[in-house]
Amino acid sequence: DSGVTQTPKHLITATGQRVTLRCSPRSGDLSVYWYQQSLDQGLQFLIQYYNGEERAKGNILERFSAQQFPDLHSELNLSSLELGDSALYFCASQGASGANVLTFGAGSRLTVL
Amino acid sequence: QQQVKQSPQSLIVQKGGISIINCAYENTAFDYFPWYQQFPGKGPALLIAIRPDVSEKKEGRFTISFNKSAKQFSLHIMDSQPGDSATYFCAASRDRGSTLGRLYFGRGTQLTVWP
Numbered sequence: 001d002s003g004v005t006q007t008p009k010h011l012i013t014a015t016g017q018r019v020t021l022r023c024s025p026r027s028g029d030l031s032v033y034w035y036q037q038s039l040d041q042g043l044q045f046l047i048q049y050y051n052g053e054e055r056a057k058g059n060i061l062e063r064f065s066a067q068q069f070p071d072l073h074s075e076l077n078l079s080s081l082e083l084g085d086s087a088l089y090f091c092a093s094q095g096a097s098g099a100n101v102l103t104f105g106a107g108s109r110l111t112v113l
Numbered sequence: 114q115q116q117v118k119q120s121p122q123s124l125i126v127q128k129g130g131i132s133i134i135n136c137a138y139e140n141t142a143f144d145y146f147p148w149y150q151q152f153p154g155k156g157p158a159l160l161i162a163i164r165p166d167v168s169e170k171k172e173g174r175f176t177i178s179f180n181k182s183a184k185q186f187s188l189h190i191m192d193s194q195p196g197d198s199a200t201y202f203c204a205a206s207r208d209r210g211s212t213l214g215r216l217y218f219g220r221g222t223q224l225t226v227w228p
Contacts, residue, residue, distance in 0.1 A: 002156065033214045043157070043202060043218040050211055058215065090156050094214045101147070102214040104156030 003027065004105035006091050012111045018079040021108045023091030025072055031055070031094040032074040033102065034066055038087035049074055081112045116140055117205050119219025127227050132190040134222045136203035139184065143205040145213055148177065148188050151200045151221075160201070161188075164208075193226045200224070 003026035013019055025032050034046040036059075045058035049068035060066075063081075068074040078085060092104040119136045126132045138146075144165055149157035163170045163177040163186065170177045176189040190197055200223050204216040 002158065004156075031211060031214060042220045043216075045215050045217070048211075048215060055211055056215055092156075092214060094211075101159050101162070102216065104149075104158065106154070106156050 002103050004091055004093050004103055006105035006108050008108055010109045014113055015081055017081050021076040021089050023074045025093030026103055029093035029095050032068055033092045034076050035090040036087050083112050086110055086112045116217040117219045119203050123223045125225045126193045130193050132193045132224055134188045134201055136219050137185045138205050142207050145206045145208040146186050147204050149202045157202060195226045195228050198224055198226050
């Protein structure tokens with residue numbers, strides 16, 4: 001167990017729908033990152049939050065958004081879903097010190113039918 | 114544009130052999146180079162990482178070799194074991210404190226170690 005908890009583990013939904021993925025970082029970690037893993041694009045950085053504030057955006061679509069709450073858990077919202085959004089979505093957390101490593105959760109597998 | 118290129122895509126090695134995976138990067142601003150190991154159904158887990166001030170780092174059976182001038186780095190797994198069978202990803206980022214986790218990943222190498 002990495003200490004990073006992601007729910008749900010699996011999610012099946014239809015095109016056009018909206019889903020929310022949830023992440024609880026390791027205890028004490030202030031940074032949360034979201035990554036997408038797909039066969040087409042590989043592992044890609046989507047967005048980073050640090051202590052409740054957005055810090056950086058990567059290849060995140062406008063239909064996707066995220067937030068980090070005061071208790072440091074984070075949610076990734078995916079809307080107007082398309083078939084191509086089917087992928088594994090990983091959350092990772094990093095400690096307050098920049099030298100700390102990035103620790104990944106087990107991921108949420110999204111299937112859009 | 115793939116910022117980190119990884120090869121081979123797949124690798125089959127006999128038990129006890131040496132597994133070698135290679136990566137190349139373009140952005141000279143990168144200064145943190147980790148390798149991640151991923152088993153089916155799991156998230157990537159950090160295996161070993163190197164910074165460009167050293168040319169080699171060894172942890173147990175795992176060694177990273179780093180060539181700054183060639184912008185290449187590689188993972189060597191000595192005495193490969195069936196339990197090493199997994200997908201390996203190289204990655205790179207600029208370590209400016211909070212930017213360390215904005216990793217650019219290679220496409221992965223699926224390693225199979227035959228008993």
